[in-house]
Amino acid sequence: MMAEPVDEPMVIAWIDGELAPEQAARVEQAVAADPALRELAETHRAMRARFASAFGGIADEPVALPSAEIVSFADMRARRMRRLWVPGAIAASLVAGLFIGQVERPKGVADRADALALAPDLARKLDTQLSGEPGPVRVALSFRARDGAYCRSFSATHLDGVACRTATGWTLRYAAPGTAARGDYAQAGNNPALAGAIAAIIAGDPLDAAGERSARDRGWR
């Protein structure tokens, strides 16, 4: 192996970081000692950098999911106009969420009628904030429960959950340690168990933007 001459494929593999340490060291030495190899290495290194740089910006542009994703109500509304199968897809995705990645997920607080009342700060946010609005609390989804109550799923600093409005205020129907605290926006709402909890509570489809606004204006009654 050691006698194998350093050739162009090896130089390319070295630039790509694909060589084992000893092999990489050998190529590095050969490149340092041989001007022709050095030029070859520079050419390939520059070309890789050129492609990465020319195309790199594309990957910084966000791309929306085409259908089943729940991001904002405006989006959902638009999708529903375009694709009649969306409500079914949403339901399917909520249910499917139960089975994906649940192993490492905390179980959270079970859905019980006598579940916890919500902290006043959080409750105020649920009273007023529309879904998709930024802030320390983010509401992802508003919907009617099977018992007719309005419910909202949310991500707060230390808590992800679903709360439903009862006569006495917002009551927690499901909760799990927060994902938003990690500061990674992409992580927020990444919680299959939460999706499963919603699927167990929801009646029909989530509210659209107009429905949500009108429910808010009526105090979620």
Place this chain on the structure above:
Amino acid sequence: MDAFETALIRILPRLRRFAHGLTRDAADADDLTQRAAERALKSRAQWQPGTNFDAWTYRILRNLWIDTARSRQRRDKVIAPAEDAETVGAPGDAEAAAERLFLMRAMDRLPDEQREAVALVMIEGLSYAEAAEVLEVPAGTLTSRLVRGRQALAKMLGGVNDG
């Protein structure tokens, strides 16, 4: 949004970049990306948790592209510069778009199997093992396609001698 959708949304921008490398056309790339996302959502039951999600989605997009390319006449040139300029959104992007167009034209002259290898490794930054997994070829096959594609590109872009 569940874990699957979060993972998908995270990979979509890179899938779209890969689609640019494959299609060499911004509009085709957007269309291909959306179709790949739809296919991934519909096929989510087929994804095995614990396996490489990114490779799975790249493979979906690449297979869709193969189907598309087979089902229609092969394009013999990339889009004209003027057409591309219209798709550029923010000011200051014109230069970047022109550079990209130039590189896509060079890519256009590669055989398909070299182009996809180059796109996965040089543009997407996948390891050889990951790229081989996406393309479902042995590592040696991936490496030789990649080297031949790189050599051809280097010549086209005027940086390297024949030796």
